[in-house]
Amino acid sequence: MAGDPYEALGVAKTASDAEIKKAYRKIAKSDHPDLNPDPSATARFKAASAAYDLLKDAEQRRRFDAGEIDAQGQERPQRHSYREHAEAAGNPYARSYGFDGDPDLSGVFSDLFGRRGGRGGFSGFQQEEFSDPRDFHVRGQDYRFNLEIDFMTAANGGKTRITLPDGGDLGVTIPKGVRDGQTIRLKGKGGKGIGGGGPGDAYLTVSIAPHPEFTRDGNDVFLTLPISIDEAILGGKVPVPTIDGPVNLTIPKGASSGRKLRLRGRGINGGDQHVELKVVMPAKPDEALEAFMEEWRKDHGYDPRAGTKAGG
Amino acid sequence: MPRYYSESQILALVDDLTAPRLKAFVRARIVTPLSTADGPAYRETDLARLQLLCDLADIHELPEDSLPLVMSLIDQLNTARGDMRALMQAVAAEPDEVRGRIRTVIRHMRIVTVETGQGG
Numbered sequence: 001m002a003g004d005p006y007e008a009l010g011v012a013k014t015a016s017d018a019e020i021k022k023a024y025r026k027i028a029k030s031d032h033p034d035l036n037p038d039p040s041a042t043a044r045f046k047a048a049s050a051a052y053d054l055l056k057d058a059e060q061r062r063r064f065d066a067g068e069i070d071a072q073g074q075e076r077p078q079r080h081s082y083r084e085h086a087e088a089a090g091n092p093y094a095r096s097y098g099f100d101g102d103p104d105l106s107g108v109f110s111d112l113f114g115r116r117g118g119r120g121g122f123s124g125f126q127q128e129e130f131s132d133p134r135d136f137h138v139r140g141q142d143y144r145f146n147l148e149i150d151f152m153t154a155a156n157g158g159k160t161r162i163t164l165p166d167g168g169d170l171g172v173t174i175p176k177g178v179r180d181g182q183t184i185r186l187k188g189k190g191g192k193g194i195g196g197g198g199p200g201d202a203y204l205t206v207s208i209a210p211h212p213e214f215t216r217d218g219n220d221v222f223l224t225l226p227i228s229i230d231e232a233i234l235g236g237k238v239p240v241p242t243i244d245g246p247v248n249l250t251i252p253k254g255a256s257s258g259r260k261l262r263l264r265g266r267g268i269n270g271g272d273q274h275v276e277l278k279v280v281m282p283a284k285p286d287e288a289l290e291a292f293m294e295e296w297r298k299d300h301g302y303d304p305r306a307g308t309k310a311g312g
Numbered sequence: 313m314p315r316y317y318s319e320s321q322i323l324a325l326v327d328d329l330t331a332p333r334l335k336a337f338v339r340a341r342i343v344t345p346l347s348t349a350d351g352p353a354y355r356e357t358d359l360a361r362l363q364l365l366c367d368l369a370d371i372h373e374l375p376e377d378s379l380p381l382v383m384s385l386i387d388q389l390n391t392a393r394g395d396m397r398a399l400m401q402a403v404a405a406e407p408d409e410v411r412g413r414i415r416t417v418i419r420h421m422r423i424v425t426v427e428t429g430q431g432g
Contacts, residue, residue: 028371034364034386082360086390087397091357092344097388113395148346148353162347207346 005051005064005071008044013065017056024052033081042081090181092146092205140200141191147172147184147204151211154178155221155243155268162204172204177219177269180208213241219271224278227251232279242266242273249275316346316353325359328366336376337365342383 006013009023027048031041054071055061063069085091099109147162157176163169170189178184183205190200215222225240235253239246242263249261259277266273282289323329337343338352343361345352354362365383368374374382403414 025371028367032367032371034367082357082364082386083390085357085360086387087394089394089398091391091394092355093357093361093383093387094391094394095384095387097392112399143341144344146344146346148348150349160349163352209348 005054008047008051020055024048034083138194139197140193142200143190143202145204148207148209149174150209151214154208178206182206219268221267221273224276226278226280229279229281240275315356317359319352322354322359326362326366328370329362340380342380
């Protein structure tokens with residue numbers, strides 16, 4: 001906010017705290033960017049909230065009035081507009097808006113956009129159909145949760161417990177090889193039904209926390225393996241971590257950084273583990289190594305950049 | 313890499329959010345943080361959502377028991393808007409002839425043209 005905060009709020013410099021608050025709320029009410037798509041409304045709202053942040057604090061207001069600080073620089077970190085998150089792909093709060101049950105269009109709709117939870121957050125209107133209103137059976141509500149698990153649990157499977165919003169908890173078996181974004185259905189673990197209606201289901205959308213060393217693509221696991229200069233030149237067997245524990249990997253003689261090796265079947269559910277070598281120099285080259293290299297360079301020099309387009 | 317916030321961080325970051333209020337939102341499943349081994353983890357989306365919920369409660373003075381309904385409508389609208397944006401981009405990438413056919417169908421279904429009768 002570069003302009004005058006009093007002007008942004010449309011109040012006089014003598015306005016009371018209550019008047020300032022009232023002015024801010026009035027603008028927020030009409031121009032909230034989550035509720036009003038007009039770009040000029042968003043601009044007014046931003047200016048008003050920056051101005052309000054400055055003026056609501058008595059000390060800051062005094063310093064601004066005294067000319068000690070200007071309106072610039074008082075802006076707080078960007079306010080978090082929900083809309084940009086909510087429109088984005090993969091928003092966990094995405095919900096269906098009426099085509100799922102459409103007899104003519106549900107097919108073409110789900111073909112384009114997939115299916116979404118309709119009963120995740122709001123227990124209200126979308127209940128199963130019942131024909132006779134006196135014979136009232138409603139299946140319980142489906143619950144949706146988001147669950148974060150670590151890389152190894154996702155790769156090897158395992159058990160975890162989640163805390164439910166009402167305070168209870170639920171044991172969950174994570175299937176081996178579950179992927180980021182996949183949903184686990186826990187049958188009958190949703191809300192209670194009414195009448196003869198059974199309980200709803202609980203759906204857990206899994207996100208996988210990154211691992212410091214392993215990454216994965218489907219069932220294949222990737223790892224960068226640091227090797228020493230002597231291992232790179234002479235080759236040999238070195239232990240390499242896999243999701244099932246360390247195995248020995250044969251480094252070929254003269255391996256360069258970037259060389260890719262494959263451990264067949266050592267990934268997830270029969271996938272492979274891919275190992276990229278990275279040659280790491282000793283922390284500080286010693287005199288013997290330097291002396292050797294000086295000699296060696298005289299008649300064994302080579303140009304590793306010979307084939308590169310950009311030149312050395 | 314996504315950023316996560318703990319409960320105490322989220323309480324410090326969102327104006328007007330109190331611990332009982334947050335608890336009520338989570339219980340009502342209006343906000344569904346990630347369950348992790350270290351307790352609930354809030355995403356950027358949750359941060360923005362909580363800010364909006366506080367604005368709706370304080371500025372628009374919506375009663376708390378209306379918030380699930382209003383958020384449901386806002387979610388539906390935002391999801392529809394995101395889908396519409398994707399659809400528009402897909403249509404925009406199509407050749408003129410395909411766009412023309414789509415336009416004809418949409419105009420036919422969505423835009424009512426009132427014929428102004430001559431004489432009578």
